[in-house]
Amino acid sequence: MAANPMTQFEVYRIGPEIKIGAFDISFTNASLFMVVSSFAILLIFNLGSKKNSLLPNKLQLLAELSYTFVSKMINDTAGSKARPYFAFIFSLFMFVLFCNMFGMIPYTFTVTSHIIVTFMLAAFIFIGVTVIGFMKHGLGYLKLFVPSGVPAILLPLIVIIEIISYLSRPISLSVRLFANMMAGHTMMKVFGGFVISLGIVGGWLPLSFSVALTGLEILVAFLQAYVFAILTCIYLNDALNLHH
Amino acid sequence: MSKDQFKTRLQIAKNKLSRKNQKNNGKNSSSIGAAFKLSTELVAAVAVGTIIGFILDNTFGTKPWLIIIFFFVGVIAGIINVVRSAKNMQN
Numbered sequence: 001m002a003a004n005p006m007t008q009f010e011v012y013r014i015g016p017e018i019k020i021g022a023f024d025i026s027f028t029n030a031s032l033f034m035v036v037s038s039f040a041i042l043l044i045f046n047l048g049s050k051k052n053s054l055l056p057n058k059l060q061l062l063a064e065l066s067y068t069f070v071s072k073m074i075n076d077t078a079g080s081k082a083r084p085y086f087a088f089i090f091s092l093f094m095f096v097l098f099c100n101m102f103g104m105i106p107y108t109f110t111v112t113s114h115i116i117v118t119f120m121l122a123a124f125i126f127i128g129v130t131v132i133g134f135m136k137h138g139l140g141y142l143k144l145f146v147p148s149g150v151p152a153i154l155l156p157l158i159v160i161i162e163i164i165s166y167l168s169r170p171i172s173l174s175v176r177l178f179a180n181m182m183a184g185h186t187m188m189k190v191f192g193g194f195v196i197s198l199g200i201v202g203g204w205l206p207l208s209f210s211v212a213l214t215g216l217e218i219l220v221a222f223l224q225a226y227v228f229a230i231l232t233c234i235y236l237n238d239a240l241n242l243h244h
Numbered sequence: 245m246s247k248d249q250f251k252t253r254l255q256i257a258k259n260k261l262s263r264k265n266q267k268n269n270g271k272n273s274s275s276i277g278a279a280f281k282l283s284t285e286l287v288a289a290v291a292v293g294t295i296i297g298f299i300l301d302n303t304f305g306t307k308p309w310l311i312i313i314f315f316f317v318g319v320i321a322g323i324i325n326v327v328r329s330a331k332n333m334q335n
Binding site for chain 1: 250280281283284285287288289291292293296314317318320321322324325
């Protein structure tokens with residue numbers, strides 16, 4: 001009986017224990033769902049782009065819609081200079097979206113409800129964007145921390161503030177996704193527990209809440225993937241077009 | 245179905261779509277996403293400021309002064325972040 005709403009986030013090992021040195025790299029249920037969602041993406045886009053008919057079938061429509069959606073998002077937020085990074089942002093968006101959506105199926109594991117997963121994604125983006133910024137502008141990228149038109153006395157304080165706000169990007173990016181997914185799934189579990197404990201007499205109210213929450217969670221799953229991708233675009237835009 | 249017929253049908257469908265898009269302009273999902281963005285921006289800057297203060301305190305042995313100072317600097321950075329992204333949203 002899973003009365004504890006947090007047991008759904010438990011990571012356990014599947015198969016044999018694999019150790020390299022002090023690191024435990026065994027295959028867990030989290031790894032399983034990452035593999036499953038990656039393969040689902042590969043399958044959908046391979047089948048969807050197999051035959052390019054004028055009247056698309058459902059899979060082709062799905063593939064084309066998501067392509068134009070991400071392409072429009074990049075053009076709107078980061079401009080045409082960000083075109084070369086389309087493949088990265090597209091796969092990032094699709095991966096987060098599929099992980100979130102797979103988590104909505106009962107008895108599955110939500111990979112993105114773990115801070116370490118989202119933080120690794122965000123840290124990778126953060127390091128990548130910083131490297132791109134330095135590659136494009138050289139040391140001039142440090143101008144990002146020195147806004148123009150600030151009196152000299154205030155400058156040290158402003159620079160510290162700018163550095164803190166730059167460093168807070170990966171944390172706000174990862175915490176947002178992780179907190180939204182975890183809070184939503186915990187809430188659904190709690191309401192599910194109410195249905196059981198109140199029984200056939202009083203269980204109908206929490207059941208209706210559960211139904212509403214499921215709809216809300218699907219919206220949040222999509223929205224958080226969208227926000228994750230659009231913020232990557234915004235950070236990329238800062239690195240590509242320096243203006244402060 | 246001939247090609248001409250298909251083209252007119254496509255045109256009609258496109259017109260319908262663009263009318264629909266104009267109707268819910270402004271309250272699409274991106275504005276909800278923007279609202280989510282603001283909430284974590286403030287907290288993250290405070291957390292980063294406090295962590296930096298903690299690390300500097302440990303290296304220089306000036307407990308507890310730097311952590312206090314950097315906490316408030318983090319608060320300022322968070323508020324600036326929120327104001328800045330709110331300004332970006334208006335444009």
